[in-house]
Amino acid sequence: MGKEKDLKKTALYEEHKKIGAKMVPFAGWEMPVQYANIIQEHLTVRNKAGLFDVSHMGQVFINGKEALNFLQKLVPQDISKLATEKAVYTQLPNIEGGIIDDLIIYKLDDCKFLLIINASRIDEDVKWLLSNQNNLDVSIDNQSDNLSMIALQGPLASDILVNLGLTKENHPRRFFIKKAKLLNIDVLLAATGYTGEDGFEIIVKNEEVCKLWVELLSKGEKFGLKPIGLAARDTLRLEAGLFLYGQDMTENTTPVEASLVWTISKDKKEDYSGKDKILSQMNQKNESKRLVGFKMLDKSIPRHDYRIYINNEDSGVVTSGGVAPFLGENIGLGYINTDKPTAIGTKIDIMIREKLHPAEIVKRPFYVKK
Amino acid sequence: MTTDMTKVLCTKSHEYFIKEGKSLKMGVTDFAVEQLGDVVFIELPEVDSSFKKGDIFGTIESVKAASELYIPVGGTVIEINEKVIEKPELINNDCFGEGWLIKVKDFNEAEVEEAMTYDEYKEFIEEEGH
Numbered sequence: 167m168g169k170e171k172d173l174k175k176t177a178l179y180e181e182h183k184k185i186g187a188k189m190v191p192f193a194g195w196e197m198p199v200q201y202a203n204i205i206q207e208h209l210t211v212r213n214k215a216g217l218f219d220v221s222h223m224g225q226v227f228i229n230g231k232e233a234l235n236f237l238q239k240l241v242p243q244d245i246s247k248l249a250t251e252k253a254v255y256t257q258l259p260n261i262e263g264g265i266i267d268d269l270i271i272y273k274l275d276d277c278k279f280l281l282i283i284n285a286s287r288i289d290e291d292v293k294w295l296l297s298n299q300n301n302l303d304v305s306i307d308n309q310s311d312n313l314s315m316i317a318l319q320g321p322l323a324s325d326i327l328v329n330l331g332l333t334k335e336n337h338p339r340r341f342f343i344k345k346a347k348l349l350n351i352d353v354l355l356a357a358t359g360y361t362g363e364d365g366f367e368i369i370v371k372n373e374e375v376c377k378l379w380v381e382l383l384s385k386g387e388k389f390g391l392k393p394i395g396l397a398a399r400d401t402l403r404l405e406a407g408l409f410l411y412g413q414d415m416t417e418n419t420t421p422v423e424a425s426l427v428w429t430i431s432k433d434k435k436e437d438y439s440g441k442d443k444i445l446s447q448m449n450q451k452n453e454s455k456r457l458v459g460f461k462m463l464d465k466s467i468p469r470h471d472y473r474i475y476i477n478n479e480d481s482g483v484v485t486s487g488g489v490a491p492f493l494g495e496n497i498g499l500g501y502i503n504t505d506k507p508t509a510i511g512t513k514i515d516i517m518i519r520e521k522l523h524p525a526e527i528v529k530r531p532f533y534v535k536k
Numbered sequence: 537m538t539t540d541m542t543k544v545l546c547t548k549s550h551e552y553f554i555k556e557g558k559s560l561k562m563g564v565t566d567f568a569v570e571q572l573g574d575v576v577f578i579e580l581p582e583v584d585s586s587f588k589k590g591d592i593f594g595t596i597e598s599v600k601a602a603s604e605l606y607i608p609v610g611g612t613v614i615e616i617n618e619k620v621i622e623k624p625e626l627i628n629n630d631c632f633g634e635g636w637l638i639k640v641k642d643f644n645e646a647e648v649e650e651a652m653t654y655d656e657y658k659e660f661i662e663e664e665g666h
Contacts, residue, residue, distance in 0.1 A: 204599045205574050397600055465621075467577050467597050489576050489599055496577075519579070519595060 176221035177314050177372040178379055185393060192396055193286035195222040200395035207398035208405075208491040211361055214390035215320030217382055218399055220360075222285035225313045225369060226292065229278050230304035237271065237279060239438050240298060242421055244431035248273045253341045253358055256429055258294060259440030263420035263447070267291050268411050270358055272343040280343070280354070282315075282367070284411045298439070314375035318382065319365030319394075319402075321535075326386045327366065340364065349381055360399065362406025362533050404497065405490040407459055407531030413470055414457065414485045414499050422447035423501070425457040425530075455482065455501040456508050459530035460516075466523040468498035468516045475515040475522055481506045484516060490532055497532050498525075539632035545648065546657035547608040552632065553640075553651070560609055560643055563636040564596060564627065567661055572598040575624040580616040580638060587611065589647050593638065596627070609647040611640035 173196040182189065187198035198219060200207065210216050228237060237245050243256040250273055258266040267287040272280040283291045288310050295306045318326060324337060330348055332355075338344040343356040354369040370378055383391060400410070409415055415424045422430070422444055430444060447453040462468060468487030473480050487498030498516070502508050510529055515522035539554070546552045550568035553560040569575070577597035587593050589610040596603050616638050620626050627635035652660060 199600075200573070203574060401599060465577060466579075467602065469602060491599075 215322040216394035218317040221314040224283040224288035224310040226281040227307040232302040236304045238436045242430040244434040263440035263443030264417040319361040323365040361402040405533040462496040463524040473517040544654040545651035611643035615639040
């Protein structure tokens with residue numbers, strides 16, 4: 167009981183209560199898990215647009231002349247090639263290549279980068295960043311407690327911003343970030359998200375987020391915009407084949423094992439934490455497990471921690487699983503030992519309540535926006 | 537058809553049963569359904585299987601999680617509701633009617649007596665602070 171009292175509340179907490187959100191603990195925060203019906207919320211984002219409070223997530227600014235050099239030592243992506251205002255998805259590997267966190271880095275200018283990190287990992291990440299600061303001319307400015315973030319996601323997200331007075335020419339392109347004014351409020355507007363849809367993540371001071379939230383919901387109403395809780399956020403990200411830190415990757419998985427090879431810059435010259443392990447796994451293909459996506463071939467639902475069987479042998483574990491409401495399938499992500507086949511089309515079984523249920527390895531992402 | 541709620545008896549684990557002659561019709565309560573949200577999968581036992589009171593007789597899954605179903609009164613399953621397996625949303629729409637789960641015979645009358653009336657069950661939920 168005492169623990170629940172220690173939960174942090176976002177600046178939008180009272181707004182969520184007002185519109186009847188069901189609140190649950192998540193990563194140390196009391197967050198809206200659903201406002202109405204999870205499946206309806208999911209479909210609203212796929213078909214129209216949804217608004218999410220993701221203020222629990224962390225924002226860390228890396229400032230200074232050596233900001234680029236500092237980040238280059240920490241991530242497998244080659245940040246030196248990043249254009250101003252461009253974003254990149256990457257990870258923070260430890261020296262063994264294990265993923266401390268996954269994150270998006272936004273280049274604001276040559277001497278200023280923004281890191282958006284997972285709520286559950288803010289303390290660990292900041293500790294890691296500080297321990298790598300050494301004598302570099304760089305400051306690590308954790309603004310997580312002062313900034314809020316709301317995500318506007320779905321095919322009508324852009325129209326809603328136009329309706330709010332921000333003309334299309336002033337929207338950031340996909341995977342870019344821009345300084346903008348919404349309702350005369352200064353925001354950082356990023357065309358990124360965690361749903362598989364086009365949309366925006368809006369970073370704004372805590373004091374100003376309520377006005378923006380309320381006004382977005384009201385102006386967006388005629389577009390069908392609805393507030394969306396964490397439960398639908400989870401089904402949306404899974405359907406889009408996106409990973410959840412703490413489940414689909416941890417400090418015990420490398421980016422190669424997590425099938426994130428596409429996010430590793432092969433020709434990056436600089437050393438970075440975990441590089442030896444990551445490159446060796448990538449070049450020799452000697453990782454012992456590999457993340458795959460699968461779909462069930464019967465009506466059963468895979469869940470986190472269920473075992474994966476191949477030819478009646480325990481061969482891996484489900485890390486995320488559930489229903490894919492838009493696709494009408496039951497899907498999952500999991501790790502399979504690489505002494506077993508992991509190719510697309512491989513028939514596998516999921517152990518559910520002591521019975522094997524048939525599934526098949528399929529291409530990710532499960533859902534691709536039209 | 538609306539259910540006569542005075543005939544509905546409930547357990548603390550949120551299952552209900554209704555006596556229908558020599559058998560009991562069983563399901564999950566409206567409160568359980570509200571807590572679960574959309575039911576997306578249901579697993580029921582084979583006909584002829586027998587359970588003791590409190591045994592797990594099936595699984596109900598919502599978008600969020602899987603929950604076990606505990607049989608409110610022991611007995612032998614004589615019928616399962618095939619329709620809810622095909623359309624689990626029937627449980628959301630009408631848990632006491634079309635969304636029933638199993639029918640059981642050979643039950644112990646004393647176990648029937650132990651259950652709460654629906655009114656008592658509602659009080660129980662309030663006391664639990666739900």
